[in-house]
Amino acid sequence: MAKARYIMIGGFLGAGKTTGVLQLARLLNQQNLRVGLITNDQSHGLVDTSLLSSHGFPVEEITGGCFCCKFNSLANASTRLSKNQQPDVFIAEPVGSCTDLKATVDYPLRRMYGDNYRIAPLSVMVDPIRALRILELEPGKSFSRKVVYIYRKQLEEADIIIINKIDLLQPERLQTLRQAMDRHFSPARLLALSARQGRGLDNWLSAITKPLSCSPQDLEIDYTIYAEGEALLGWLNCSVQLTSKSPFDGNTFLLDTVGVIQRRSRALNKEIAHLKITLTPDEHGQDIGVANLVGSDLSPELSHSLKESLETGQLIVNLRAESTPDILRSVVQDTFAGLQQNGELDLKVEHMECFRPNRPTPTHRLKSSESESLAEGGHSSAS
Ligand SMILES: Nc1nc2c(ncn2[C@@H]2O[C@H](COP(=O)(O)OP(=O)(O)OP(=O)(O)O)[C@@H](O)[C@H]2O)c(=O)[nH]1
Ligand SMILES: [Mg+2]
Numbered sequence: 495m496a497k498a499r500y501i502m503i504g505g506f507l508g509a510g511k512t513t514g515v516l517q518l519a520r521l522l523n524q525q526n527l528r529v530g531l532i533t534n535d536q537s538h539g540l541v542d543t544s545l546l547s548s549h550g551f552p553v554e555e556i557t558g559g560c561f562c563c564k565f566n567s568l569a570n571a572s573t574r575l576s577k578n579q580q581p582d583v584f585i586a587e588p589v590g591s592c593t594d595l596k597a598t599v600d601y602p603l604r605r606m607y608g609d610n611y612r613i614a615p616l617s618v619m620v621d622p623i624r625a626l627r628i629l630e631l632e633p634g635k636s637f638s639r640k641v642v643y644i645y646r647k648q649l650e651e652a653d654i655i656i657i658n659k660i661d662l663l664q665p666e667r668l669q670t671l672r673q674a675m676d677r678h679f680s681p682a683r684l685l686a687l688s689a690r691q692g693r694g695l696d697n698w699l700s701a702i703t704k705p706l707s708c709s710p711q712d713l714e715i716d717y718t719i720y721a722e723g724e725a726l727l728g729w730l731n732c733s734v735q736l737t738s739k740s741p742f743d744g745n746t747f748l749l750d751t752v753g754v755i756q757r758r759s760r761a762l763n764k765e766i767a768h769l770k771i772t773l774t775p776d777e778h779g780q781d782i783g784v785a786n787l788v789g790s791d792l793s794p795e796l797s798h799s800l801k802e803s804l805e806t807g808q809l810i811v812n813l814r815a816e817s818t819p820d821i822l823r824s825v826v827q828d829t830f831a832g833l834q835q836n837g838e839l840d841l842k843v844e845h846m847e848c849f850r851p852n853r854p855t856p857t858h859r860l861k862s863s864e865s866e867s868l869a870e871g872g873h874s875s876a877s
Contacts, residue, residue, distance in 0.1 A: 498576070499583045500603060500611040501702055502561075505619035506645050507590035507727075507814050508768035508788035510658040512542045513797070514619055514689040514698075515585050519551050521695055522583050530554070530581030532571055534561055534588050537847045539731040541770040541784065541812045542587065545798065548774070548782040552579045560589045562598030565857035569607065576610070584611070590768065590814070591724050591851060593647040594715050598856035601865035608867020614702045615653030615682065619689075621788055622663050622671055629674050632667075635765050635791055637816050640723035647720070649679045651713040654701050657686040660693070682706050690797075710862045721853035727767065727814055730822040732846035734809040734830070736773070738839050741803040744773045745796055748785035752794035754832060755813065756787055758825045764817040766790045771811050775804035790815075809841070819848035 501518070503511045512533075519529040531553045533542045538557040546553045554571035561568045568586070575581055588595055596616055604613045627634040628645050636642065649655060655675055660668055668686060675684055683701050687694025748771055759766055769787040783800035787793075813822055823846070830841045 496582075497610060497612045498581055499614055499703070500572075501583060501585045501614040501617070502588065502595060502599065503585065503617045503619060504588050504592065504595050504648055504652070505590065505656070506621070506624065506648060506767070508624070508786070509590065509619040509621045510689045511587045511590065511619050512545060514656070514658065515587050516546060516549060517689050517692055517695055518585060518699065519546075519549075521699060527582040528579060530572075530575035530579050530584050532556060532568065532575070532584065532586040534564075534586070535731070535812075536560070536589060536729055536849065536851050537731045539733045539810055539812070539845055539847075541772045541810050544772050544774060544810060545782065545784055548780050550780070552581070559852070560592045560854060561586065562592065562594065562856040563854055565599065565602060568599070569603075572607075572611075589851075591644060591727055592854070593644050593651065593720065594713055594854075594856070594859075596651050596710065597713060597859050597861070601860035601862060602858040604865045605860060605868055615706050616651065617654045617656055617698070617702065618648050618652035619656040619658050620649070622657050622659055622668065623792070624789065625657070625671055626667065629678065631670055631674055635789065637765060637767070638723075638726055640719050641726050641816060643719050644723045647713065647715055649675070649681070652679065652681045653706055653710065654683040654685060654698075655679060655681040656698060657684070658689050660686045661688040661691050682708055712861050717854065724851040724854065726816055728817040728819045728822045728848065728850060730811065730813040730819065730826060730846070730848045732811045732826065733844045734811070735806070735842040735844055736809050736839065737806045737842075738804075740838070741805050742838075744775065744783045744800040744804050744807065748773055748783050749794050749796060751829060751833065752785045752787050754829045755825055756790060756794060758829065759815060759817070760790050762817070762821060762825070764790070764815050764821060766813070766815045769811075769813045769815070771809065773800065773804075773807050773809050775800065775802070775807040778802055778804070819850060823848040
């Protein structure tokens, strides 16, 4: 039986990974290939899982830690998908604050599961506005030094750097960013695309399916700085049952809610990495609305619109910001209190978790020279 291809798409919070996963999955389906998706977070209640499932793709969710710390869960989830769906292609999206993925996920997968999977080169996606700011090519809000350390490590280990969202950029700004990526990170490949518009996906897919021409360097990384950088990011996941006295427009509700959380965070000078909220009506089958915000001073947007108004539904809020968990909790709780003030809406919080990610302690950490498949006993390539 042919080995399934295993694609991992890394990149910082809000870069557009899930949008890219969805578009690649659609493209692969059009080529009559079966796809299995794997999402990941420090906790459960994931916007990404609900979104990808709503499009009818089989999704496994790894919660409670990143892929590197939950390597066995990742391997088991892949085996479950293989058993139930026999995917030709797996696409896995790690947590957006994770790095060192080649040493802790790619190489161990190659070594232990090399007879099942062909591990694709690692794609790392970037939001160009965020990148221009973090690389100090343009002014604008960024993160603390240790968070920027993680961001840069993600780019350093990339086989393919994907500059996403080119629909937002003038050619000169794209050129500036391309040159900086080449100068600082010299990735094996640099691609620019718009996941949202589906532009450049064919090039990406063909880059993923080609072997790398150069042998990868092992990433040098200080796990103390990495852990401290991750711990500067507060995490909030919550699920809420929403009931209204009369039908309401869920799209306006989503954008308004994101707007209120944005204003409250800005007033406290907390930089949002990614705020995403889904609203799934209890009726209307697969309908889903998703609103996002990828920077405190950017505009909230509706990435998926609800087709009909609703009276009851499930709200999922995932907020990642440079802030303490307690502040995130009070920002969101105060927002919910405000939404219920006129008595029209009732919000019942079913689950709310706020925390800082724990220190990453990978199950395995290998050098590229140790990534040969044990099963084949030969040299394992990235093809
Ligand atoms: N303009 C534009 N927006 C995009 C594009 N791709 C993604 N986005 C938007 O960027 C935001 C974040 O996208 P996601 O796909 O959720 O990003 P992510 O990297 O999966 O985020 P995390 O899972 O939180 O790390 C959403 O509002 C998307 O609609 C693109 O090509 N162009
Ligand atoms: Mg995502």
